[in-house]
Amino acid sequence: MTKTRILAVLCAVVVVAIIISQLSGSQETSDRHDDPPKEVVHVSKQVEKSCMSCHAVDQNGKLARIEYVRKSPEGWSQTIARMERIHGVQLSAAEREQLVADLSRERGLAPEEAEKVQYWLADKPSYAEPLPQNPNVQSSCITCHAAGRFEAQRRSEEEWKNLKDFHLVMFPSIYLNHRHMDWPAEAEAALEYLAQMYPLQTPEWDKWKGRENDLQGKWKVAGFQGTKGFYLGESQFKKTESGYKEQKQIQFLKSKASVQLEGEIKLYGGFMVRADYKAAGRELKGTYNVQGQGNVIEGDWSEKSDSGLAGEETYYKLQTEKPEIIHFEPRALKKGATNQVTLYGMNLGKLKASDLHLPTGVTAEEIDVVADEQAQLRLTAADSADIGSFAIGTDRAVVHKELVVYDKVDYIKIAPAYGVARMGGEGPMNKVSTQFVAYGMSKGKDGKQGTDDDLTLDAVDAEWSLAAYPEGANSQYLQYLGTLEQDGLYTPKAEGINPAREYTQENVGSATVVAKAAVDGKVFSAQAHLVSTVPDYNNIVH
């Protein structure tokens, strides 16, 4: 072998060695890449399947628009319906339901955020929401819809700003019906404010996301329906594939009437309880939130065929440790008198008067236990007792409502102060009734009526009537309005033109609601305003 040949062979060996080392090196690298990549799911598999054909993943690795918004189940449900209506999304009922559940879980609200708009989510009848503080929001948003609609959302700054164009495209006549202002400019200012007030990231959501309550088990129920009064009951939740099944029995304290309800329950975002009830031919919907540590569920229900027939209700998880008072009446004690108070709750057999933190000047004489769920307590409020509203629970006994001590009833008040009823019942539009309740009121410590320290006492029986509005108007038209029963329930008449009424009018009108009540030997009178009006054709919360 010549020197040249040896060199050539050596070179070839080196080249081959280099190639092999390169190959083995690249083998190592590709081995490292063979680790299964971490799977990124955008919200959920169902969201990817139904939404990603339009909503692309953006430069932040997020699903455009969807991942920059948080909403309630009701809000997501309306958004999904719009995608179906306008953008051609095709969904089965199960897929739609899955989307609402996934989005409410991953892009939902925190309990504190939902609680503030509970009135809107539950569509509470004749509820007057607080006026938003921002003047641009007042002029450009709530001229058409409730503030609850946007206060039940959290968005990134850009997503808030997108709402201006969204409105201009969806509802172009916004220019015309807001022609007394420069709507786009007003909206821009309003959205700037909303972006600050309701940002996408909040500490509440960071804390809550991913948590879930378990509703299974037995609960005690206490509720109030205007015109019918307080009721108590028991409930049991059992887990199913899609949520829970609930069995509930309630009994009204005044009439003793009992109602059995069967509910299909869905839990959104781990704490928002949405119920569909059936009760002796009636259908009801329930909108509740699980509170605190998961031991209390609080919310509202209404009849599906008349959303004005509604109530407020609270569930308390059954426990056997210590006395827990979920309701008592009367709730208000008069100074200088002895009051027989009936307590309702659980483990009341263990309750001692010393377990309660009674306000100064109020003494408990004796507790007469009727059953573990009911007890009688004689409370005396001395002439020198403090007046006000007092929390009376201690670490030995839980009390969920405050005790009111007052000196005298000064006036009565009607709730709601402004009732909106809607005619219906003949065609597809449902009637919306209004439940009026009269409460005894005390002026409180400052002795002035209408101030913050006024005390709301127990509901009083009243004599109800309708008077012409405005005062002095010919009251003939009242015959075309609905009926106001002696329990305070106003039921409007049917929709459609009333041939008996002049000028092809319908059964609409406004009136003054008058309540007269005798309390502590004195007769009081109060007024509220009623609008008995046209149906609401959009069957949504707006």
Next chain:
Amino acid sequence: MKHVHSLNWKGKMIERVVNTEKPPEVEGLSLLPMGCANLFDPGWETDFSAMGLDGLCQPHYRDIYGCYGDCWWAAQVPDGLTNYGSWADECPVAANDWRKLKYVKP
């Protein structure tokens, strides 16, 4: 009304219904059988006073397509411009066929 006389049947009907000899009352205007004018801008549930309904169209079916067609009360009445183009297809005359008007869902 001394020097003004109605020319058409509707005007004559109004003259029959409204006592023209009587000094006009404030409520007389609101009870005239007139249609809705955008000029008054009444709210959907109540009129501009927010307490009464006299400024509202009576019956409301007279104006419902005005609200629907040009999306005047988008939150209260389905809007025919964008979202619910076929809502009123089965109901050409709302005052007669109002039973066919349906809720929109959700």
